[in-house]
Each structure stands twice: as C-alpha cells, then as structure tokens.
Amino acid sequence: MAALKRPGDVTDEERLARLKAYRVLDTPPEPAFDELVRRAQDAVRAPMAWLSFFDGEREWIKAKAGVALAHLPREHSLAFNRGEPASALLIEDAARSQFAEHPLFAGELRVRFFCAMPLIMPDGAVLGTLTVLDRIPRTLSPQERTALENLATLAVARLETRLLQAPAVVAAKAGALEGNAEERIQHLAREYQRMNELLEEEIGLRRGAEDKLRREKEFSDAMIQSLPGAFYLVGPEGDHVLRWNASLGLATGYTDAEIATMRPQDFMSPKDRAPLEAAIRQVIEQGKEVTVEAEVVDRAGNVRPYAFSGRPLRLGGLTYMIGVGRDITLRRRAEQQMARSKERLDLALSSSNLALWDWDIVADRVYYNESWAKLLGDAPREATFGSAEVLSWTHPEDREIFEASMGNAIRGVSEQFDCEYRVPNAVGEWIWVHSRGKVTMRNDSNRAVRLTGTTTNVTKRKAAEERAEYLATRDALTGLPNRVLLHDRLEQCIVNAARNQVGFAFMFIDLDRFKTINDSLGHQVGDELLKRVAARLTACVRASDTVARLGGDEFAVILENLRDDDDEGAQQVAEKMIAAMGAPMLVNNQHLNTSCSIGISLYPVDGKDSATLMKNADVAMYYAKDKGRNNYQFFSSEMNARAQERLSVENYLRLALRRGELVVHYQPRMKVATGELAGVEALIRWQHPRRGLLPPNRFIEVAEESGLIVPIGEWVIENACKQVRQWQLAAKKDLQLSVNVSIGQVIDGDRLFAAVQRALALSGIDPATLELELTESLLMQNIDEKVALLNRLGKLGVGLAIDDFGTGYSSLSYLKALPVDSIKIDSSFVRDIHADPNDEAIIRAILAMAHSMGLRVVAEGVETPEQLAALRELGCDEYQGFLTSAALPAEEFEQRYVK
C-alpha cells in the first residue's frame, strides 16, 4: 500500500499523471459525476455546484449544475491556490472576506457563498474539489458539511473504480496483477461499499428533512413564480438581483444566467436608472417602502412602463430589497387615452360653452370645472359649493321645478336630472342655463351618493324661443295677440270664469268699409289705419283684457271679470270703441274716417265654450253691419236665423249665376237740355225664385267679398252689350251704355280688359258706345296701374265715367291722368240742389271744372222737376233719376224707349 501523502507532497506532475491514469481529464460529462453534483446541490440547497480536477494549469470542471463554467484558470482556483488543499474551503460571504475582489465573486457570477470540499485520494493526494456556491451569503450546517464530505468521498471512490476498470487492471485481474494489486482492489471495493452505505444512511436520514425543505422550497418557488408580476430580491448592496421569477425573464427577455449577472438598473431606460438606484438605496439603507415607475428596456430594445414596489427584508443581519414589478402598459395607455379624452373634452367644452359639475351628495359638495365661471361670464376657475348655495342662486320662480327634477333623479323616479332655470351671471343679470345630470353612484342601499352632469348657457336659445313664441302668438302688424293666442286666452278665461263664478264678454269687431279704404288708398295706408285702430281699441279696455287681431279688419276683445248678468260693462266698452273709431285719423296726411261694427256674446248666457261664444259674437257683428254699421249688438237667439241667411247668400248667388237668375235692368239717361234719351245704365238684379226681385244692395257686397263679382260683372257687360246692340239695330240710332265696375273687377286688369274685348266682339257694338263707371275712391288706389288699364281700354275706344263724384276726393287733378269722358254727380248733392245753396255751389263748381276739362257731367238721382230745372239752369249735360224712370226690365225699357 502506498504511503499517504500530505497535500504539499503531491506535485502538479504527479497529480496530472494520476488524473491521466483515471482517464478523466477532458472527458465528456458522465451521469455518475453529474448525479454527484446534483446530490451536492440538493444537500446544501445551493443554486450552483461543480466537481473539478486540478491538472496544474487549471481547475477543470468535470460535472456542474447552475453554472456555465468549463474551467477556472490556475490563478482563479481558490482551492488550489492556498496552502491547505486537503481541507474544506468555506467562504460564507465573499463580499466580507479577503476574496471580495476575486473574479468569482466580483465577476459575472456574483457569488457570495463558496464551499470547496477536497477530493482526497486514498493515499492522501488531493486531485480536485466538490464545490457548492450561492449568490447570497450563508452558512453551512454540520449536516450539510457531512453530506458534502461523503459526496466528495464517493467521488473519489468512483474515480478509483474507473482505475480498476481500466484495461491494464482488467488484464491484471486475469492473472497478471502485481503483488499488492488484488489487495488494493479489495480494499477499494470495501471502501466504496462502506462509503456508499454511509452515504445512503446519511441520505436516508436527511431525506425526510430534505423532502420537507424541498417541499417548502417548491412552495416558496411556486409562490414566487405565481406572484402577479416580476418578483425580485435585490442583494444588500443593491446592485444585483439575487432571486427572481420567470416573469422577470419574460419581461426583460434575458436568460436566468444573464439576469444573474445584471444590476437592477441595467433593465431600465437610461433616464430611469438614477431614480431607481435612489429608490433601492432608500429601501436598503433607510428601510423604507418605495414605489417607482420606470421604463424597462428588454433585450430586444422594446420599452415598456413598469411600476416597481420595493420593501426591506431583513435576513441574517442584512437588509435586502424584495418586491414586484408590474407591467403598466395598459394602465398607461388608459391614462393616455383618458388624458387625450380629457383634452378633447376640455377642447369641446371650451368651444361648446358646456360646464361640468359633480355633486358628492354625501359630503354635499358640488364641484364645478373652470367652464362654469366662464359660462357665467367670469374668469375660468374651478369651484365647489354646497347644494343649498346652488339652489339659492336659482331664480325664485325656477326653484320648485329645479328641486322637483333633482329629487326625481336622486330617487330614481326619472332617469336623469334635466332642467332649464335661471341663474345670475357675473354682473347679476339672469341668464338661462340648461343642466343635465345622472346619478353616477349609488350605495348598497341604492341611495344616490353622486350625481354628475353638464350645464350650458341657453339664454340665446331661450330668447329665440320666446321670440318665436311671441311671433307665433302675435299679429305681426299690430303686435296684438293673434287668433292662436286669443283662442288660448279664451279657453283660460272660460276655466277661470267657471271657477270664480264670474262672467266675461267676447267681442267681434269689424271695421266698416275698410276694404274700400285699403283698395283705394293702398295697403300702406290700410296697414297704418289698422295699427291706429289697434291702439284705440286697446285704449278702451283694461290691461287685463285681451284685444286681438284676427286678420284683415277683424278684431276680437275679451272683457274679463264681468258679473254673470251684467252686460253693462260690455256695453260701456262697446260705446267707447264706437266713439274712439269715430274720431278722424290722420294717416299719410289724409284724414280718414272709419267706424266699426261690434258683435258681443256673454259668458255663460250666450255660450259656455269658445266655439259657441265666437260664433254668436260673429252673428251679432253681422247683425250690427246689417243695422247700418257703426253700432254694436249683443247676441240674441233671433239673430241666428238672420246670420244663417247671410251665410247662405254666397252659395245661392253661385247657383243663381249658373241658373240664370241674374237679370239686367236698364235706367235711361236723358239730355238735360232736350229731354232726349242719351244713354242707358245697366243695373243688375237677382230674380230670386222665392224672394222675388232682389236689388244689388242685398247681394253685391257678398259678391264683392267672395270674388263672385268678377264673373257676375263679366256676365253683365256681355249681356248689356248684346242687348244695347239689338236696340241700336232696332232703333237704328246710337244708344250709349254705362256699366258699373267694382274694385274686385279692376284688380285683375287683364281679365277685365279681356272681358270687355270679348263683350265688344260678341255683341259687335262700337266700343265708343260702352262707358265703364268707376267710383272716385276706387280709382285712387295704385293710380299708375289704373291709368295703364284705362288707357288700354281707352285705346279700344271704350269711355270712362267717374261715378258718385263729390263723395271722395272731389279733386279733378287726378282726372288729368285718366282717359275720363264724363263724371256723375252723386245724388246726395242733387237731392237738395234747389234748397241748399252749398249743394248748388258744389254742383256749379264741379260743372265749371269738368267743362273746362271737356268732360260731360251727368247728375244722378233726379227725382223732381225742380231738381231738373236747377240742373238745367246750372248747365248740367245729362241726368238720370226716377223723375224719368227707375231701372226697367229690358222688355219694358225696349217698349218705352226703343220702339
């Protein structure tokens, strides 16, 4: 048996020779040695371990776990660069040892704990080590030490076994062994067996404890791995990550081996490194907990935001930092989106004049954003108020609706708070605002705890709505309530009157002969007149009463709060109105006289609903018209029949025209000087089947109002022309024909012109035979149009007579512009010509002026020889009147004047 060597006794050459004999140097990994290293790792729960041999140049690593090293150069081999390689080399914390600067500890591996158990061969030579390493400082328990020693012995036994299995040894076993070889083999086999048994025993003893430890480790590993985020344990120096979970690798893209060599700040973007280092120092040096947001730059260069938490962990008198990093990319994105949304919202709010508010109902604070102050006309600023304060700003009239709407939203009765109300602006003026809001949070008892919404200034819209409402309910010309508002007020009046047991009067007021004024003086004058009428009517009533214009010359009045049976109030007002209308009005430098007819119905005696009251007032008004205008009439049931009759006239008149019930009568016009027949005036009559012959005043007004006057007038001209043509032919002499023309016919000048042309053509009479009679007032409206029309008719050869002369403007100046042939002095002057010097003087003046203009003068309504004598004396040209004859049917006229 060879003598045992002391460590220093083995030279490098001898050790190399031994290793060569074992045929182990530079051989590939072998399961037996790998298993040994794994067992060493398990025995001391070390993340790294290796089995190495020293060949003089290097510490060559045969088997390893947790490290990538292939060998250590001689100068780095801790186990073989010291005086006692045969003893275990234990460094519990390299950083605090003489080896702190050794590359193994200061280098990439960042080892803190180191224990190398020598592989001592049976002869005492040390060939290598079984080494375990950790990145955290630690100690080695006696049990762990024993386990390592046993494993080192086992490694030696396995080496020896290799030697025995070498070809040379096999050959020796076959009979060529040297002297003590067999003995040595047996010794080794026994030794190996013993070590194995010891180890198994040791392993058996430790297995229970190891299993427990393993389970705990597995548990803590599983916990670390399952942590939501990247777990890390930073060493007491704060410059290395000692433990981490897979999430850190996934987050950074680095392998475990790479992470093991990196500092925490190496994962960060440059800008975040210093803050991170500072935070780590705070934890490790001051024991504080920190949270840091920093950008992680992964292996591929991708940048992602992370939130890192760190807290101190005290272990073995040292402070570590333990924590988790969470990827906050989504949160950041959401924050950015929110920021962008807010930016957009702010932008929208600033341009939309929309203010945001948020009411914390529990704390009773209403928060307003800066748009609120802006909305009120103040400098933008955020503010908070109590709800009572907010309510106190609200216009007293709007508080009830404000509180009701808010209460409904809070109680969940309505889906949202939606209210328009007034608040004072920065200078104390009321402005209209529109607030909308929703309960955005309720507590477990479903009580509203938060209400959020917007407010916008709607003053302009409100003003526009008020204006629109005003326009929709007002008459544009006079500003009085229109038909719509009148109806509303009437309905309201009925409700109030019924409730308060009072009466009221409803009046229809129609201006008399307004149409004539309007048609003759033009719409401008008509409009001005209507405005004056509106003012006068309004002045006759109390402010609480209603004066409305229904259109045209129709007005309506509601006189409120009359006693049931008291129509005196209404009567007094009606009389006041009649008097007010009677006073002349100066419009466009012209004195206009007008009057009105008033129909009155009383609530409730004449009707309990608006339709009946209006209908009955209308009936009464027509009754007033029939009574000769310029008066008022209270409705009575008898009036209804009369009104019905009037309403039916128009319909019957249409039928009359179709059925040929209209007839023309003829009144002769005589020469004053000779008494000869000068001409004939056509005058219409209605041969009513039941009522007999009706004069024009029974239907001509209806015809004019309904427009029927146009076809009726055309019919008269056509028939009269044909008739006169027959008489001319029969009498073989000229006979002049006068036909009355109404304003309704003149308005459509083209149609009148066409009708005259057609009548002349159909009858074949000389156009000079026909003379159209137009009243003075009719001619005055739009005189330029009249001049054009009459000139066209004049060119046809048709004559023109001014009818009722003296009742209008009695001015001959306008006649110069018209192709007038004659004037007819109104019968009112003729009536008293012989008795009233004024009338005589007027007729004398008219005659003088007319004759000076070359016009023929006809006197109307001559009933007595005295009148005729006076006219003769004054030099009147022609006359017409009952003195000679009333208007006669065609046959009679023919009998008397043609044959």
Ligand SMILES: Nc1nc2c(ncn2[C@@H]2O[C@H](COP(=O)(O)O[C@H]3[C@@H](O)[C@H](n4cnc5c(=O)[nH]c(N)nc54)O[C@@H]3COP(=O)(O)O)[C@@H](O)[C@H]2O)c(=O)[nH]1
């Ligand atoms: N557009 C049309 N208007 C017409 C037509 N026919 C008639 N009228 C208009 O009706 C007015 C009244 O007509 P009438 O009732 O026929 O009265 C005429 C005469 O009967 C009446 N007259 C004639 N002489 C006398 C008299 O001595 N005393 C007296 N009290 N009345 C008399 O005067 C009317 C004729 O007036 P005038 O037209 O001014 O010449 C009538 O005035 C027309 O406006 C028609 O077809 N179309």
